[in-house]
Amino acid sequence: MFDLQWLLIAIPLASGLGLLVWGKEGDRFGHLIGTVASALSFLFGVVLFASLLGKDGEDRSQSTKLFTWIDAGSFHVDMGFTFDQLSGLFVLLITGVGTLIHVYSIGYMAHDERRRRFFAFLNIFIAAMLTLVLASDYLVLFLGWEGVGLASYLLIGFWQHKDSAAAAAKKAFVVNRVGDLGMALGIMLMFTEFGTSSIHAVNGAITGASGSVATALGLLLLLGACGKSAQVPLQSWLLDAMEGPTPVSALIHAATMVTAGVYLVVRSNGIFDASEAARTAVIVVGLVTLLAGAWIGCAKDDIKKALAGSTMSQIGYMMLAAGLGPAGYAFAIFHLITHGFFKANMFLGAGSVMHGMNDDVEMRHYGGLRTFMPITFATFGLGYLAIIGVPPFAGFWSKDKIIEAAFGQNVWVGLGALLGAGVTAFYMTRLMIMTFFSEKRWREEVHPHESPRVMTWPLIGLAALSAVGGILLVSDWISEWLEPITGHAEHEELAIPAIVLTLIITVVVLIGVAAAVFFYNREPIAAETPADSSVSIFARAGRHELYGNELNDAVVVRPTRHLTRFLVWFDGKGVDGFVTGVADRLGDTSQFLRKPQTGYVRSYALTMFGGVAVLVLALLAVTLA
Amino acid sequence: MNEYITLSLILFTIGCVGVLVRRNAIVVFMCIELMLNATNLAFVSFSRQNGNLDGQVAAFFVMVVAAAEVVVGLSIIVSIYRARRSASVDEASLLKS
Numbered sequence: 001m002f003d004l005q006w007l008l009i010a011i012p013l014a015s016g017l018g019l020l021v022w023g024k025e026g027d028r029f030g031h032l033i034g035t036v037a038s039a040l041s042f043l044f045g046v047v048l049f050a051s052l053l054g055k056d057g058e059d060r061s062q063s064t065k066l067f068t069w070i071d072a073g074s075f076h077v078d079m080g081f082t083f084d085q086l087s088g089l090f091v092l093l094i095t096g097v098g099t100l101i102h103v104y105s106i107g108y109m110a111h112d113e114r115r116r117r118f119f120a121f122l123n124i125f126i127a128a129m130l131t132l133v134l135a136s137d138y139l140v141l142f143l144g145w146e147g148v149g150l151a152s153y154l155l156i157g158f159w160q161h162k163d164s165a166a167a168a169a170k171k172a173f174v175v176n177r178v179g180d181l182g183m184a185l186g187i188m189l190m191f192t193e194f195g196t197s198s199i200h201a202v203n204g205a206i207t208g209a210s211g212s213v214a215t216a217l218g219l220l221l222l223l224g225a226c227g228k229s230a231q232v233p234l235q236s237w238l239l240d241a242m243e244g245p246t247p248v249s250a251l252i253h254a255a256t257m258v259t260a261g262v263y264l265v266v267r268s269n270g271i272f273d274a275s276e277a278a279r280t281a282v283i284v285v286g287l288v289t290l291l292a293g294a295w296i297g298c299a300k301d302d303i304k305k306a307l308a309g310s311t312m313s314q315i316g317y318m319m320l321a322a323g324l325g326p327a328g329y330a331f332a333i334f335h336l337i338t339h340g341f342f343k344a345n346m347f348l349g350a351g352s353v354m355h356g357m358n359d360d361v362e363m364r365h366y367g368g369l370r371t372f373m374p375i376t377f378a379t380f381g382l383g384y385l386a387i388i389g390v391p392p393f394a395g396f397w398s399k400d401k402i403i404e405a406a407f408g409q410n411v412w413v414g415l416g417a418l419l420g421a422g423v424t425a426f427y428m429t430r431l432m433i434m435t436f437f438s439e440k441r442w443r444e445e446v447h448p449h450e451s452p453r454v455m456t457w458p459l460i461g462l463a464a465l466s467a468v469g470g471i472l473l474v475s476d477w478i479s480e481w482l483e484p485i486t487g488h489a490e491h492e493e494l495a496i497p498a499i500v501l502t503l504i505i506t507v508v509v510l511i512g513v514a515a516a517v518f519f520y521n522r523e524p525i526a527a528e529t530p531a532d533s534s535v536s537i538f539a540r541a542g543r544h545e546l547y548g549n550e551l552n553d554a555v556v557v558r559p560t561r562h563l564t565r566f567l568v569w570f571d572g573k574g575v576d577g578f579v580t581g582v583a584d585r586l587g588d589t590s591q592f593l594r595k596p597q598t599g600y601v602r603s604y605a606l607t608m609f610g611g612v613a614v615l616v617l618a619l620l621a622v623t624l625a
Numbered sequence: 626m627n628e629y630i631t632l633s634l635i636l637f638t639i640g641c642v643g644v645l646v647r648r649n650a651i652v653v654f655m656c657i658e659l660m661l662n663a664t665n666l667a668f669v670s671f672s673r674q675n676g677n678l679d680g681q682v683a684a685f686f687v688m689v690v691a692a693a694e695v696v697v698g699l700s701i702i703v704s705i706y707r708a709r710r711s712a713s714v715d716e717a718s719l720l721k722s
Contacts, residue, residue, distance in 0.1 A: 599721025601653075601714045605644050 001051060002062035005083045008044055008091060009130045012037045016123030019116055027116050031109070034119030035102040038126055042095035049088045060085055060484065063136055070139070074195055082136040082199075086485050089333065090133040090263065093340050097255045098126050100458035104348050105247040107454035108355065118158060118245070125151035129256050133263060138187050138197040141264075145183060145228065148257045149176050155252060156244040168240035175237040179227015186220035189213070203270025217271050218278025221264055222285065229261030229315050231289045236548045238312055239296070242304040242361075246351030249304060254311045254347050255340035262315065262336055265322040266329045269486055273325060282323030283409070287416045290316025292546055294423035298430065299542025301529050302361045303350045306431050307343070310387065313420060314339045320417060321402045328405045329486035330479040335398035338469040342386035342395060345462035349380035352455055353435060356448040363434040364527055365443050370436040372448040375456045377436050379463035384432055386466040388425040389509050394469030400502055401473070407494055407501065418508055425512025433520045441527040629670040636663035650702045650712040654695075661691050 015037030019030050026033075052060055061084035070077040083091070102122060109115045128147025135141035157169030190197045193213050194205045206214050225231065230238035241253050252258070265272060265282060272279050293312030300306040314335070321332035354361060356373055370377040386393040389400065399421060407414030442448070450456065472478045479489075494501065532540050541547065596607070636659055643656030665684040672680025706712045 597721055599718030601717070602645055609641060609645070 002048065002083055003064045004044075005048060005062070005064060005081050005134065006066055008041050008048075008095070009081075009127050009134065011041045011044075012123040012130070013127035016120045016127060019120035019123065022116070027113075030116030031102075031106050031119045034116075034123050035099065035106065037123055038095060038099040038102045041126065041130070042092070042099045045088075045091040045095050048083055049092055052083070052085070052088050057484075075191065077137055077139050077197065079140060080136040081134040081140075083134060084485065085481050086263075086267065086333065087133045089337060089481075091130060093337055094126060094129050094133065094256050097340055097344050097462070098122070098129075098251055100461050101247050101251045101255075101344065101348065104250075104351070104455050104458040105245075107452045108247055108351055109245065112245075114158075118155075121151055121154045121158070122247075122251070125155065125252060125257070129260070132260055136199055138190060138199055138202065141199070141267075142183055142187060145224070145260065146180065148252070148260065149173065149180070149228070152176075152241070152248075152252050152257055155248040156241045158245055158248065159243070162243065164240075165243040168237075168243040172237040172241050175234050176227045179224045179234055182220045182223025182227070186217055186224065189217055189220065193217075199267060203268060206270045206274045209274075211275060214271055214274035215277045218268075218275045219281060221268055221271065222278065222281055225261030225264050225319070226285060227261075228264075229258050229319065230312050231261065231285050231316065231319060232292055233548075235289060235292065235312055236545065236552055239300075239305050239308045239545055242302070242308050246304065246347060246354060249308070250344045250347030250351070253308065255344040258311060258315055259318065259336045259340070262318040262322055262332055265319070266332055266486065269326070269329055272323070273487065279323050279325055283320055283413060284323075286316045286319030286321075286323055287413060288316070289313070290320060290420045291416060291423070292316075294420050294427060295538070295542050296545050297427040297542075298423065299539045301363050301434075303353065303363045303366075303431065303435065304347070304361050306363070306427060307347055307350060310424065310427065311339075311343055313424065314343065314387070317399065317402050317417065317420065320413070321405060324405050324409050326487040326489035327408060328402065330482045331398060331401040331405055333482060334472060334478045335395075335402055337472065338386065338394035338398045338466070341462055341469050342383040342393075342466035345383040345459060345466050346380055346387070348455070348459055348462065349376050349383065352376040352451040352459065353380075353448075355451050355455070357442070358446055360443065360446070362529075363431065364525065364529055365441055365446075366435045367438045367441040367525065368436070369448055373450050375450055376459065379456075379459040380436070381432070382463040383466050384428050386469070388428050388513065389421060389505065391506070392470060394466050397470035397473045400505055403505055404494070404498055404501055418505060421505055422508040422512040425509040426516045429513045429516035430520055433516065434525060438520070438525050441525065626670065626674055629666060633663045633667040633670065636660075636666065648713045648715050650705065650714050650717075653714055654698055654702065657698075658691065658695070661687055 015033055019026055019034060022030065052062070061082060063080060063082040065078045065080040067079050068076070069079040102119070105115075105118065105122065109118050112118065125148060128144050128151055130144070131147060132141055132144030135144055153169050153173045156172050157166050159165045160169075187197050190202050193209060194202055196202065206217070223234075226234045238253060238258065242249055244253070272282065290313045293309045293314075293316055295309075297306050297309030297313060300309055318332045318336050318339070321328035321335060350361075353366065353369060353373065353376060356369075356376075357366065360366075382393065386395040389396040403414060403417045403421065406417040532543070535543075544550070596603075640656040640658075640660035640663060643659065644653050647653050647656065665687050668680040668684040668687070670680075672678060672684075702712060705717055709716060
């Protein structure tokens, strides 16, 4: 049965490509086909996962080879897939959350005349993402990696008539290219060092290689992960990516694609285990991003951008956990899954709110929506409780474990993660107050209403998952489940008992909530965003995304522009100057030569006589001499 | 002997100057004929001096060619005259750059 795992990818891919070429008749039922394809993939994934549960030990990693993809000399790449404990979890997350978001999109995109194309792109994304997680070779993984990048580009720019959406799509693509460069170089390095790019072989052979190779590989893969997962310094594209339709933000830019970087780090655990330096780099990147994202989330008034900052921050948590080595891999994946639930839930909730508010994303125009959108409010509330880490909701279990592991590594890293938890509570409470509580600040002609049932049911499903997602941790199930892949970790004893740490975390979270309530319930919230000059320097920096775009402009964009200008100048004056210069000189010469062509026969005759005379004289001179 | 050559040179010079200074196409044409005949005279004289017939043969060739040239040249001049009511070589200067 596992020989058929390629069907997981083939079903949505066939559906996606089919929908693209179908033509107008497909408009009536294209969205249904797309949803069914995703659901079929999910059901098959469940069957495979269930049979994986029935096996034990070595049998839980099932590889198949579809065909030989590249066979050139000593370079050999198989189109092969591996369904194991890790990719199994991902398959369920991608297709499960993906299917719910497909259902939601039926309602959300109902009035869009290009809905069929939207579903085609979603299907292609699912196929590419499944290729990414099922691949058993880094090159096949790279194929999926680029595939999700393409789908992300197409979907961010789905409303291409908006200049901002087209620009955001381009930005995401270009920034991702930087990360992909790291990936590509990493795969080349694998080939030169080990002669193969098979994930299993590379991670097995790494222990025999020199430390510098492992470090270089780790850093290159980390660069790739930074691009895809919007980690500092390649974070700038994620906030702009919110230009895409909201289901896209939920599926691609919250639940699945942006976590591909974390998957890559965990999947390459052999490489990272072999290099202390690379692991430290992952921790630093994760910690910086988790604080930067939380900071941005505190300052944005655009509901989707606030959630995007939060996504950055939560992926920072996962990165941080992944950088902790075997002690953290399982928790990184655990948080990834719970985050997939609650963040997809909240993004879809935000979409539901926007749906009722005439597509307004400005939280300052919301307020008091809890009575008008009870289901959205309730589901969003569950996501909120999950993300800030209130027991017993999903986020509590995963974040708690990560912070505990971080303290096991280093006190400062642990404190950073703890601070992040407090800030998370602050900005999420702020978002809740501005959207669902406080007084109405609606624009005119806005009539908030609950979304249709096709949109609320996925919300309910995801909210339920956000509530009970912590069940995966029961008796350390997820750690044991992933142990064959991530390696065994000795449980480190902290200086303080774990239960005390949990209490401290909860207190920090409550302080964050209380601070937000204090600041945002004190006086009515302004219906317009206060000017930059009237807010504190922290809020200003957060609003400008910590000046990441300005930094990119100064370091990369402007120098490149100057270089381009110089090259254009050189091309115009230097290269073209030479070519046209030759032609110009030839023209001048002919201008000069045509002067004697007077048209008077007599002057021609004179020239001829002169010539003959000279000839005769020359001959005479020669003969006489 | 020298007299013949001198006469030939004088005739040639007259023809040459005529070609260069006269405007009337007919006169120019006649001057060309003059030059041809001057050369013929030189040919024949040298032939006589050297005692072989090569020069005379060349003179006959020149005559034949001159006859053909007269036919073509005169017809060109006549057609130019018909088109422009003038036989001036300076006015037929359409081929200037």
